[in-house]
Amino acid sequence: MTTLTLGLSRALGRTWGPGDEIVVTRLDHDANVWPWALAAKDAGATLRYIEIDQEDCTLDMDSARSVIGPKTKHVAVGAASNAVGTINPLREVADLAHAVGATFFVDAVHYAPHGLIDVEAWGCDFLACSAYKFFGPHVGVLWGRREWMTTLDAYRVRPAGNDTPDRWMTGTQNHEGIAGALEAVEYLADLGREARAEPNLGRRDALKAAFDVIERHESKLCQRMISGLQALDGVRVLGITDPSKAGQRCPTISIVHDAHTPMDIARHLAADGIFVWEGHFYAVELSHTLGLEPNGMVRIGLLHYNTAGEVDRLIDSLQRLIKG
Numbered sequence: 001m002t003t004l005t006l007g008l009s010r011a012l013g014r015t016w017g018p019g020d021e022i023v024v025t026r027l028d029h030d031a032n033v034w035p036w037a038l039a040a041k042d043a044g045a046t047l048r049y050i051e052i053d054q055e056d057c058t059l060d061m062d063s064a065r066s067v068i069g070p071k072t073k074h075v076a077v078g079a080a081s082n083a084v085g086t087i088n089p090l091r092e093v094a095d096l097a098h099a100v101g102a103t104f105f106v107d108a109v110h111y112a113p114h115g116l117i118d119v120e121a122w123g124c125d126f127l128a129c130s131a132y133k134f135f136g137p138h139v140g141v142l143w144g145r146r147e148w149m150t151t152l153d154a155y156r157v158r159p160a161g162n163d164t165p166d167r168w169m170t171g172t173q174n175h176e177g178i179a180g181a182l183e184a185v186e187y188l189a190d191l192g193r194e195a196r197a198e199p200n201l202g203r204r205d206a207l208k209a210a211f212d213v214i215e216r217h218e219s220k221l222c223q224r225m226i227s228g229l230q231a232l233d234g235v236r237v238l239g240i241t242d243p244s245k246a247g248q249r250c251p252t253i254s255i256v257h258d259a260h261t262p263m264d265i266a267r268h269l270a271a272d273g274i275f276v277w278e279g280h281f282y283a284v285e286l287s288h289t290l291g292l293e294p295n296g297m298v299r300i301g302l303l304h305y306n307t308a309g310e311v312d313r314l315i316d317s318l319q320r321l322i323k324g
Contacts, residue, residue, distance in 0.1 A: 013039030032107035079111035083283035084239030085252035094123030136184030139177030222251035228315035234258035251302035
C-alpha cells in the first residue's frame, strides 16, 4: 500500500499548486500521511491536519469541517486506525471533501480483515490496501474511479502500456502475489459460505456473510479484552472503550501502564508465548499527539481466529506482571 500510495501521490501532486491545501489526519499510519505531505511540498501546496479527540482517539469532525474548505484539493483518511482501532466516519468526510471539489483517498489496510470494504458506500475516489492484512501475500491493492485512473499522468516507464491498469504498473506484474491475493479473498468468502451453509453463494454475498460473522465474534472478544484490561491496576486503554460505541472500533487495542514501559510489557508477554507489538506502529502523528513518544504503546490485535480463552490468558499474564 505504501508503494502504491507514493506513486499515486506523485501523480495527483502534478495537479496541485501553490495555494492548494491537502488534508490528512493525526490518527493515520504514516503511509497515509507522509506520501501526501511530500507531494504537497513538491507542489508548493499546504498540508493541513484533522485533529483528534484525545479522550477516545476519534476524529474531531469540527476540526475536519474547519480544515476542509475551498482551497482543499485532496483529503486522505484511514478506514480504521492501525494503532487504536478507531473506525472513521468515511462517508461524512467524503461528503465534506466532495462538497469543495476535492478528491478523497481511503487507506483500508487495517480495516480489511475486520469489515467489508465498500467503495461506493464510503464515497471514496481512491482506495489502497495490502493483501497481507487480510491473510494474503505481500502485495498491494489500488482501486480508483475510472475517470481518475485513466486520465492522471501516472509515473511509469516508456514501454509500459497506457491503458489501465498497465499504466499504473511499475514493472512486471507480481503474478504469484495476485494469485495469492485471490485465494485470500476466497478464504474469506468460504467462511461466509460455511456460515450460511450455502456452498454456491456468490463471492460478494459470501464476503458480506463472512464479515457479519467476523464482526460479531471480534466485537465480543474486544469487549472482553477491554473489560479485563480496565480491571488491571495502572492500565490505560487508549481509544474507544464505551460498549455502546463498539461498532466504531475494530478489535485492535493499545494500552499503556503507569509503572511498566511498553517494551517491558511486550517482553513479559513474549516470555508467556503471547505476541504483541510495542512502539508507534508507524502511527507517528498519533503517538506524538498523545504524548507517548519515545516509548509508544502496546498493541494487542484480535482476529476472527482468536478465542475468549486467549483473551483471558493475556489478562492473567498482565496481572502477574503488575502484581510482581
